[in-house]
Amino acid sequence: xxxxxxxxxxxxxxxxxxxxxxxxxxxxxxxxxxxxxxxxxxxxxxxxxxxxxxxxxxxxxxxxxxxxxxxxxxxxxxxxxxxxxxxxxxxxxxxxxxxxxxxxxxxxxxxxxxxxxxxxxxxxxxxxxxxxxxxxxxxxxxxxxxxxxxxxxxxxxxxxxxxxxxxxxxxxxxxxxxxxxxxxxxxxxxxxxxxxxxxxxxxxxxxxxxxxxxxxxxxxxxxxxxxxxxxxxxxxxxxxxxxxxxxx
Numbered sequence: 001x002x003x004x005x006x007x008x009x010x011x012x013x014x015x016x017x018x019x020x021x022x023x024x025x026x027x028x029x030x031x032x033x034x035x036x037x038x039x040x041x042x043x044x045x046x047x048x049x050x051x052x053x054x055x056x057x058x059x060x061x062x063x064x065x066x067x068x069x070x071x072x073x074x075x076x077x078x079x080x081x082x083x084x085x086x087x088x089x090x091x092x093x094x095x096x097x098x099x100x101x102x103x104x105x106x107x108x109x110x111x112x113x114x115x116x117x118x119x120x121x122x123x124x125x126x127x128x129x130x131x132x133x134x135x136x137x138x139x140x141x142x143x144x145x146x147x148x149x150x151x152x153x154x155x156x157x158x159x160x161x162x163x164x165x166x167x168x169x170x171x172x173x174x175x176x177x178x179x180x181x182x183x184x185x186x187x188x189x190x191x192x193x194x195x196x197x198x199x200x201x202x203x204x205x206x207x208x209x210x211x212x213x214x215x216x217x218x219x220x221x222x223x224x225x226x227x228x229x230x231x232x233x234x235x236x237x238x239x240x241x242x243x244x245x246x247x248x
Contacts, residue, residue, distance in 0.1 A: 005198035033130035035187025037199035064091035065245030109151035130154035147188025149180035
């Protein structure tokens with residue numbers, strides 16, 4: 001697998017995400033996956049709010065989250081949220097590299113990924129082209145953030161090994177590889193987390209990716225989701241009192 005990130009100008013809400021792709025992406029070949037930082041997609045959609053106070057951010061988080069834990073429940077004052085069925089801090093709302101603003105996720109990350117994939121496929125006449133919109137998240141018991149896919153299009157997000165034999169013939173029962181998140185991890189690692197100013201990455205030669213000449217179906221998206229009570233960590237996840245946020 002080959003991953004290369006690309007530097008852009010400082011993105012503002014006056015920019016078009018499609019113009020950014022035109023200006024900064026290299027010539028894409030069949031079998032390419034374009035990783036795009038959710039921040040620039042959201043900014044181009046006008047999803048920025050002038051940062052004024054911690055209370056303002058708290059109210060925005062409540063509005064953007066499906067579920068949240070109040071700031072008071074965390075020793076760092078960070079609101080842990082479930083947003084788009086992903087556990088992240090602050091519903092993905094970020095102040096870094098936002099020029100005094102609060103940067104929000106795209107209004108509908110899946111629609112954004114679908115539209116970008118369709119645009120690239122049509123413009124470049126490609127049938128095997130993938131898009132993953134990324135953000136960063138913390139993992140329990142580990143310092144540092146890694147990438148996560150908040151949406152994807154153009155490839156199969158899960159590679160299932162269920163019912164297939166391992167090298168000793170034992171049939172696997174639960175194993176699934178999350179392709180979308182794996183690509184996001186690679187893309188975000190190359191993009192960087194500071195002032196690198198590289199919100200785009202192109203991933204090629206990823207032999208584990210099964211491309212699809214379409215957007216993911218409703219069922220495929222639902223197959224990515226594990227409900228709180230069904231998760232392997234459900235004992236911990238359901239032992240706290242989640243508050244209902246504004247998102248469905």
